[in-house]
Amino acid sequence: MIEISNLTFDYPGHRALDDVSLKVQSGSVTALVGPNGAGKTTLMRCIAGLESPLSGTIHVAGMDVIEKPREVHRIMGYLSDFFGLYQELTVAQCLEYAAASQGLPSNAIHDAIILTARQLDLSDRLQQISGSLSRGLRQRLAIGQAIIHGPKVLLLDEPASGLDPEARASLAMLFRQLQTSGMTLLVSSHILAELDEYSTHMLSLRNGRVLENRAISGSQPAIAQRRIRLKLSLADARLVDWIANKPGATIIKADAENAEFDLQGDLSVQSLLLRELVIAGFQVASFAEHKENLQQSYLQSVAANPIASHS
Numbered sequence: 001m002i003e004i005s006n007l008t009f010d011y012p013g014h015r016a017l018d019d020v021s022l023k024v025q026s027g028s029v030t031a032l033v034g035p036n037g038a039g040k041t042t043l044m045r046c047i048a049g050l051e052s053p054l055s056g057t058i059h060v061a062g063m064d065v066i067e068k069p070r071e072v073h074r075i076m077g078y079l080s081d082f083f084g085l086y087q088e089l090t091v092a093q094c095l096e097y098a099a100a101s102q103g104l105p106s107n108a109i110h111d112a113i114i115l116t117a118r119q120l121d122l123s124d125r126l127q128q129i130s131g132s133l134s135r136g137l138r139q140r141l142a143i144g145q146a147i148i149h150g151p152k153v154l155l156l157d158e159p160a161s162g163l164d165p166e167a168r169a170s171l172a173m174l175f176r177q178l179q180t181s182g183m184t185l186l187v188s189s190h191i192l193a194e195l196d197e198y199s200t201h202m203l204s205l206r207n208g209r210v211l212e213n214r215a216i217s218g219s220q221p222a223i224a225q226r227r228i229r230l231k232l233s234l235a236d237a238r239l240v241d242w243i244a245n246k247p248g249a250t251i252i253k254a255d256a257e258n259a260e261f262d263l264q265g266d267l268s269v270q271s272l273l274l275r276e277l278v279i280a281g282f283q284v285a286s287f288a289e290h291k292e293n294l295q296q297s298y299l300q301s302v303a304a305n306p307i308a309s310h311s
Contacts (some may be wrong), residue, residue, distance in 0.1 A: 001153055001184040001210035002047060007056030009042055009208075016042040016273040017053070018208040024186060024201070029179050032188040032193040032217075034205035040188045041081065043205065044155050047186070048078045061152055076104060077146035077154040081161065087131030091122055091141055094130050098145035112148050120144045143171075147178070154178065156187045156287070172197035206300075211305055226289050227252070228269060230277075231260040233285040242280065246273065260290065279307055 002024035009017040015182040016039045024030050032040050045051040047058055050067035060072050062084045066133075086094055092113055096101050099109045120140040125133070130141060139159065147154060160168045168191075175185060175198045188193050204211040232239065235256040242250050248264035263270060 001028075001061060003059045004047075005057045007043075007046065007053050007055045007058065009039075009051065016208050017046070020056070020205075020208070020210055022203060022210055022213050024184065024203070025215075026184055027179065027182060028199040028200045028215075029185040029187065029198050030203050031192070031199035032186055032203050033192060033195070034211070035208075038205040039208040040257070041157055042208075044157055044186065044188060045055060046078060048155055051059070051074065061233055074149070075152040077149070077151040078145045079142055079154075079155040079156045079159055083142040083143060083222075085130045085138060085145075087129070088128055090127050091117070091130055091133070092126040093293075094141055099148045101233070102149035102209055104149055112150075116144045116148045118244060119177070121170070134171075136163050139163060139167070139171070140174075143174070147183075152184060154185045155182055156185065158189055159187060160189060160191060168194055169197075206305070207300065211302070221299055226263050226265075228261055228263050228270065229286070229288055229290040230260075230261075230284065231286045232257050233283045236282055238280075239282065242277075242282075244261075246276075248250070249273070 002022075003021075005021050007020040008015070009018050020039075020043065032043070034040055036152065042051065046053050047060065049065045049072055052066065061075055063072050065072050067213065086097070089097070095113045096109055096118055099112050100106075104112055113126070114123075117126055120143060122137070122144060125137065130138065133141065138164075143156070143159065146156075160171055163171065172194065175187070179185060179198070187195065187199070199216055201213070201215050203213045230243075231240075233258060237256050239256055239259060240251070240254045243254060243259055243261055244251055248269065250262045250264075252260040252262065254260065258303075270289075274284065277284055277287070
């Protein structure tokens with residue numbers, strides 16, 4: 001959905017992006033992570049056509065962002081870190097303005113407002129003045145303005161900043177729903193534990209360079225390969241060989257009491273393997289899918305790339 005080649009961007013006296021090349025998979029939720037000053041916001045603004053790079057190309061859905069920014073904007077939603085709302089307009093009027101500015105036909109705007117308000121749980125707030133909303137509701141309205149035209153791509157810069165835990169959980173659920181509907185999301189956040197809730201891919205930047213860009217293990221419920229963690233209540237010397245000999249199982253690490261392995265197949269295959277473990281006499285204490293911890297993965301990437309950390 002997004003393809004970037006050799007992107008370089010300079011601020012006066014500072015190179016914010018240094019020969020960045022990457023791809024963002026269609027239908028993914030990519031966590032954009034990195035320290036302050038890594039180039040995350042600059043990268044998003046370049047993708048959104050709001051900044052002109054020194055060199056390089058950016059394509060969204062096959063369209064060149066630099067040559068056709070207006071066409072790209074039709075299929076893109078963007079929420080900046082410091083978003084703005086028209087304080088004196090109602091929620092409905094804010095959504096109406098956003099829909100019209102994105103070129104929705106007049107006869108489609110009412111239905112778009114109703115649908116977006118329902119998605120954002122704002123249906124009972126449509127006549128409320130936006131300036132009177134809580135921080136969480138303002139955030140939802142801003143996201144509503146970004147998605148009311150049904151974009152294929154949604155860019156979100158620190159979307160949960162300043163929100164309480166309940167509002168964060170609600171946003172995570174919304175992002176999963178948007179992904180399920182086919183939308184591609186690129187989300188920047190300093191709160192890696194929050195990104196764990198919904199991300200399928202991790203894109204890490206450091207000093208304006210790509211540190212890592214890959215799928216997150218166990219991030220997609222429907223994927224054919226699942227990472228499983230198994231623990232026995234009593235050590236059994238047979239465990240390693242038993243798992244190694246199971247079709248579709250690839251051991252990551254294992255001993256007589258614990259095992260972590262990739263299992264090829266759907267939930268029924270997972271269930272069958274657990275049943276066979278019990279029948280074989282293994283005393284299973286826990287057996288569950290394991291999703292990669294984003295914060296640990298990021299810190300490991302930084303540790304594995306000391307040159308990138310200090311360049």
